[in-house]
Amino acid sequence: MKLSTQILLAFTLIILLSVADSYTNYMLSKKVQRNSEFLAKSEEIIRNSNKTHKTIIEMQSAFRGYLLTDDRTFLHSYFQGIKIVPILIKEQELRLGNTNKQRAILDSINLLQTSWVKYSEELIQARTQKPVAYRKLFESSLKKHVGKKMNDAIAGKFSRFDKIEYKKRKYHTDMLLGSLKYAHTFSFIFLTLTVIVGVLSTIFIMYVTNRRINSMVRLAENISKGNFTIVEDTRNDELTQLATSLNSMSSKLDKNIHELKNRNAELNKFAYVVSHDLKAPIRGIHNVVSWIEEDHYNELSPKLRKYLEIIPQKTKRMEALINGLLDYARLNIKAPPQRINTNALVHEITDSIITRNISLQIDDLPDLYTERIKLEQVFANLISNAVKYTTQEGGKIKISCKIFPNLYEFSVKDNGIGIAREYHQKIFEIFQTLREQNEQESTGVGLAIVKKIIDDQQESIAVKSELGKGAEFIFTWRNN
Amino acid sequence: MKKPTILLIEDDELDIISVERSLKKLESEYVLHSAYNGIEALKMLRDNALGLIPDVILLDINMPRMNGIEFLKVIREDKNLKDLKVFIMTTSSEGDDRSEAEKLGISGYIIKPLNYTENTKRSDSMDAFVQFHLRKILLDENI
Structure with a gap:
């Protein structure tokens, strides 16, 4: 596989793992947000429920106070309640939506309250204006705990309503804790994998490249020192291509230098042999001339003697030239x-x-x-x-x-x-x-x-x- | 008294003349035989085994047919000739020739100079050089 592909793969894997980690955390944060929104809403529902119940209880005690004392000041809270309760119930209806258990309970609370209000109004009116009717009513309904039963039923409904709300809240909290734990586990796994993949791929790439680059650096150093070695590289990637180029360069240089050395050696030998062989006949000529002069000098005419004298001059020059050539050829010896x-x-x-x-x-x-x-x-x-x-x-x-x-x-x-x-x-x-x-x-x-x-x-x-x-x-x- | 005998194995006519002339100038008299190459020299040595056992052989190296080194090899393996005294006289200054000759047993290795100008201080000519060395050899070997 190509080295760049390997590096690309490692980085892609690391990026994918990081993305997965971030996605897990993002989903978790969304859940936390939804949960906190839910909690805020739930808080409002409970507050509303408490307030409504409290207002209804105040109405009930105001109603009872009035009936006992005939003091109209007690009725202030009662009338306040008549105004507020429908508003509170309306608000709660909006929060709850149309179809659920709590809505049904709220509807029945509303119904009970309406009928209690009807009942209490009748009694209050009677207490104010018609003592006879009031007495009759007092006997028929108050004494029979008609109002109290309604009040108890309302209290029971509120209690059930709140219980459902708390149960819902607990369920959400448990869910959130669960997903928190889940997200932590996944986030940890992704992070660990990212680190492992990162470290392993770094080590792998370093291992694959360092050793080979070093061997190529050594090759280049060897070449500069005149040792034309080659590097072994059997993988099939960019570095192998480089190694192959270096190897072919090295062997080509080796071949050329070898050839050059051979040619130099040949040339030196040639120059040496030529010079050496050229000298032998010169020596011969010189010898013959000296023998003629030694043995037959007296037999020679002056002209011949003069001509004969020219020969050693020329042979000496020839010898000097050949010696020069020999010296020049010997220069290559190190x-x-x-x-x-x-x-x-x-x-x-x-x-x-x-x-x-x-x-x-x-x-x-x-x-x-x-x-x-x-x-x-x-x-x-x-x-x-x-x-x-x-x-x-x-x-x-x-x-x-x-x-x-x-x-x-x-x-x-x-x-x-x-x-x-x-x-x-x-x-x-x-x-x-x-x-x-x-x-x-x-x-x-x-x-x-x-x-x-x-x-x-x-x-x-x-x-x-x-x-x-x-x-x-x-x-x-x-x-x- | 019998005159000492010298066998010169040399292919160059000039060198033979030079040795002849040099010997003539020496104090004592010598008998000089010459052969143009190793084969001829061997033939001479073997044919007249009794008549021609030279006191000294002067051997050139570069010769046609059988060169000096080959000749040396042959005589060192011949029981009649293996004790012959051989001096190399050559213009070859190649180290290989010298070491090979020395391995085969020689009494001396004389390199004849090709540059006479370089040797003007020692002797005037090729003749003088040859003469100088011949006298030395014959004296040293007590011939």
Whole structure:
């Protein structure tokens, strides 16, 4: 499966679980809200029921008080009740709606109350205006507890009404508690699952990617060090594609570098063999000429002697050219770096190269850690160049060094014939020599060797010179 | 007294002449036989087994038909020839040739310089070089 699909799946699962959790809590909050609305309404119903009952009881005691004392002030509460009770009952009817048990009870309360009011009104009227009728009524209904029975029935109905209401309230509360518990459980499960899925998928993705990315980083490091290994990756996702690309890059690089090395080795061998085989006939020619001169010199005519003298000059030049080529071909051979006393090295070189009278000044040169043969060849060629191009008398060569952090700037300066500006670049090309061809010493390879070494080591070289005013070669050398 | 015998195995005419000339310049007299390659040398050694047992062999390495190394291998396995004193004289400076020759038992390995200009300080010519080494060999080996 693709890595992005895996990540997408994990995130989708986490989001779905979070949504489920939120939905559970939302539903719970809705239930709580509905319940609190119900409780508020229930509170009003009970309050109304109590108030109605209280008003009715006050009416009853006012009625009884009046009948006993004939004091009309008692009747104030009674008339108040007559006005209020229907309003309260109407209000309660609206709250309860049309069809339920409590409505039926309320209707019967209303009916009983109406008939009690009728009964009490009759008695009050009689008590006020017709004492005879009142007495008769007193005997027929009051004494027989007609009103009291009605009152008791009303009280009983109210009690039943309230009981139903409380029962309903309890049921709702229980339901709410139940769903609270239910919601808590689900919310806990969803949250736990979210955390588990999140942690597991994070660990999984980290496990899948980290190890592989690390192995690819190692591969890249190996490649930069020149070890063209490959990484094993058998999963089938984006990282596998990357690994495959890296592997193919690595093997391609390996192949190319291998090829390059082979070709270099072949080329080196070729140059070596060619130079070696070219030298043998030259030696032969030289030998034969020397034998002729040794054994038959007296038999030769002056002209022949003169011609014969030309041959060694030419063979020597040929040999110098071949040696130059050999040196150039050998440049590719790598040697391990070592500590080098540059002072001693330069003195050794000047001792072996300078065979005539030249004023030589060598400043104090630093010790270096580098490939000896390369530095030696650069100095040898520059010094031998300086020797070649200074005049027989009054030649001066100065070798000095400027020290920078991690970098040295060496200078080989002479007071020789100098180099015109237009040749400053050309002198570094192979077989470029600014002298006449038959001057055997200059082959045009020396500076090409210097340039190749400097380029290979990623150093730089520059020449400061004007025709007739000497030349100064300045090159840098890093100290590793 | 019998003159010491030298067998030169060398394919280059110039080198043979050079050795001849050098020997002539030495104080004592020597008998020089030369063969152009290993096969020819073996034939000479085996045909006249009694007449030609040289005091020293000068052996080149790069030769046609049978080169110096092959020749060495053959004589080291031949019970009549295995004790011959052999000096290598070659222009080959390849390390492989040298180590292989040394494994097969040689008395010396002389690399002939191809650069005569480099050796101007020591000797003037190829002849002088050969002469110098021949004298040294013959003295050291008491021949």
